[in-house]
Amino acid sequence: xxxxxxxxxxxxxxxxxxxxxxxxxxxxxxxxxxxxxxxxxxxxxxxxxxxxxxxxxxxxxxxxxxxxxxxxxxxxxxxxxxxxxxxxxxxxxxxxxxxxxxxxxxxxxxxxxxxxxxxxxxxxxxxxxxxxxxxxxxxxxxxxxxxxxxxxxxxxxxxxxxxxxxxxxxxxxxxxxxxxxxxxxxxxxxxxxxxxxxxxxxxxxxxxxxxxxxxxxxxxxxxxxxxxxxxxxxxxxxxxxxxxxxxxxxxxxxxxxxxxxxxxxxxxxxxxxxxxxxxxxxxxxxxxxxxxxxxx
Numbered sequence: 001x002x003x004x005x006x007x008x009x010x011x012x013x014x015x016x017x018x019x020x021x022x023x024x025x026x027x028x029x030x031x032x033x034x035x036x037x038x039x040x041x042x043x044x045x046x047x048x049x050x051x052x053x054x055x056x057x058x059x060x061x062x063x064x065x066x067x068x069x070x071x072x073x074x075x076x077x078x079x080x081x082x083x084x085x086x087x088x089x090x091x092x093x094x095x096x097x098x099x100x101x102x103x104x105x106x107x108x109x110x111x112x113x114x115x116x117x118x119x120x121x122x123x124x125x126x127x128x129x130x131x132x133x134x135x136x137x138x139x140x141x142x143x144x145x146x147x148x149x150x151x152x153x154x155x156x157x158x159x160x161x162x163x164x165x166x167x168x169x170x171x172x173x174x175x176x177x178x179x180x181x182x183x184x185x186x187x188x189x190x191x192x193x194x195x196x197x198x199x200x201x202x203x204x205x206x207x208x209x210x211x212x213x214x215x216x217x218x219x220x221x222x223x224x225x226x227x228x229x230x231x232x233x234x235x236x237x238x239x240x241x242x243x244x245x246x247x248x249x250x251x252x253x254x255x256x257x258x259x260x261x262x263x264x265x266x267x268x269x270x271x272x273x274x275x276x277x278x279x280x281x282x283x284x285x286x287x288x289x290x291x292x293x294x295x296x
Contacts (some may be wrong), residue, residue, distance in 0.1 A: 001122050002075035005029040006258065008067050009053055010083020012039035013225060015132060016287025018247035018254065019080065019254050020048055022228040026247040026255065033083065054082055055109025065116035074120050078128040078258050081110045084150075086188040088202055088210065089196040099146050100197045106150035118170070126169040130257045131158045135178040136274040136282055141212065141292045145268055160293040162265060173257040176277075178270030181226070181234070186218040230234065233258065236293070245270050254263075 006023055010016040011032035020032045030180065033053035043050045051067050054060040062293065068076060078203060087094070089101045097136035121127025136144055137151030155174060162172040190209065192198070192291045231246035253267035268274045279288055 002077050002126070003029055003072070003192045005031065005076050006078035006079075006080060006128075007033070007051075007084060008080045009033045011043055011048070011050075011245075015177070015180060015247040015250045016185060017043075018226050018228055019082070021046065022248070022251040023254070023258075024048065025228065028119060028258075029072075031071060033064060035177065038151050039073065039130070041083065046220050049075060050097040053083070053113075055106075055175070056104045056112070058112060060172055061112045062116070067115060069117070069120060075124060076117060076120055077124075077126070077174075078130065079114060079117055080130045080254060080258075081114065083190060084132070086144065086184060087146040087195065088188050088214070089146065090143060090201070090206075093196050093201050093203070099149070100148040102150050103153070106147070107153050110154065111187075114161075118165075121170045122168060127256050128263070129158075129165075129170060129172045130254060131172075133158070133174045133176045133178055135268075135270070137174075137176060138273070139170045139276045139288065139292060141295050159265070165263055169229045171257075171263060173263045174265065175250055175253045175257065175267045175269060176273050177245075177250055178273040178276075180250065180270070181231070181244055181246050182220055183221070185214055185221065189218055194224045198219050204281040205222040207293055242271075243272065280294070 004027065008016055008020045008023065008030060011020045012034045016137065017166045020030050024030045030048055031098050032043050032048045032050050034043060034050060035052065035054050040052060042052045049071065052060060053064040083188065084106045087098060111246050131154060133154050134151045137155040140148040158172060158174045165172055192211065197209070198204060201207060202242065226246060228248045228251055231248035235246040249269050253269055257263040268277050279291060
């Protein structure tokens with residue numbers, strides 16, 4: 001097995017940041033990515049190796065892959081595709097360019113980076129590919145059409161990779177978080193305001209309610225940079241299932257997916273995701289739709 005090295009994308013906050021710090025604490029060589037210069041500087045200040053990456057820019061993806069392989073002497077062991085954003089909006093209000101941008105950042109960019117790194121994993125006879133998907137890659141809910149579609153596509157691609165690579169020594173897993181404390185809601189709100197004409201939509205009243213809800217949720221989120229210890233402390237313990245967990249819950253799955261000899265195909269994170277996965281298997285379609293409408 002090569003050096004325990006891992007490339008983690010989207011590390012400026014939330015899941016990516018906590019996982020990068022957590023894996024470094026476990027002795028992994030972590031190469032983190034971010035888009036903005038100030039985020040790159042912040043991550044470097046925390047002792048991480050950092051590479052610029054913008055999933056929506058093919059030249060950035062190519063440069064990132066080349067730099068990472070140079071840094072690791074073509075011996076990268078693990079990739080954790082994480083950087084993404086959610087584009088809210090009713091399907092009828094999403095123009096094709098907005099939908100395309102969602103797929104560039106959440107799907108095509110991930111595929112581009114992954115396929116540039118797979119040959120190295122093949123040559124060394126081992127590796128791990130972990131995709132940070134979502135509960136919305138298992139079930140769909142209204143008002144999240146672009147994000148639902150990108151994650152459903154990701155799940156299909158990831159499952160196919162797992163089958164195709166089963167004899168290669170490369171293990172492929174999908175982590176499917178539900179609600180996690182992060183900047184995700186704030187970024188989704190910004191994407192909605194920037195890319196959807198909510199005021200001129202026939203659903204303008206609904207958008208007013210949704211925007212207010214998103215602002216309230218975003219305002220309740222703690223500091224976006226949580227170390228694993230801070231995340232565990234903020235989440236707390238107890239037997240009662242919590243609606244929104246900290247990013248440390250994803251870190252625990254990432255540790256298992258990278259270090260266990262037999263990683264799971266899918267990791268269900270948060271109570272709501274586990275219920276959604278169970279409902280998908282046992283409930284009739286019409287009942288699933290009723291639950292999805294109540295959850296939206």
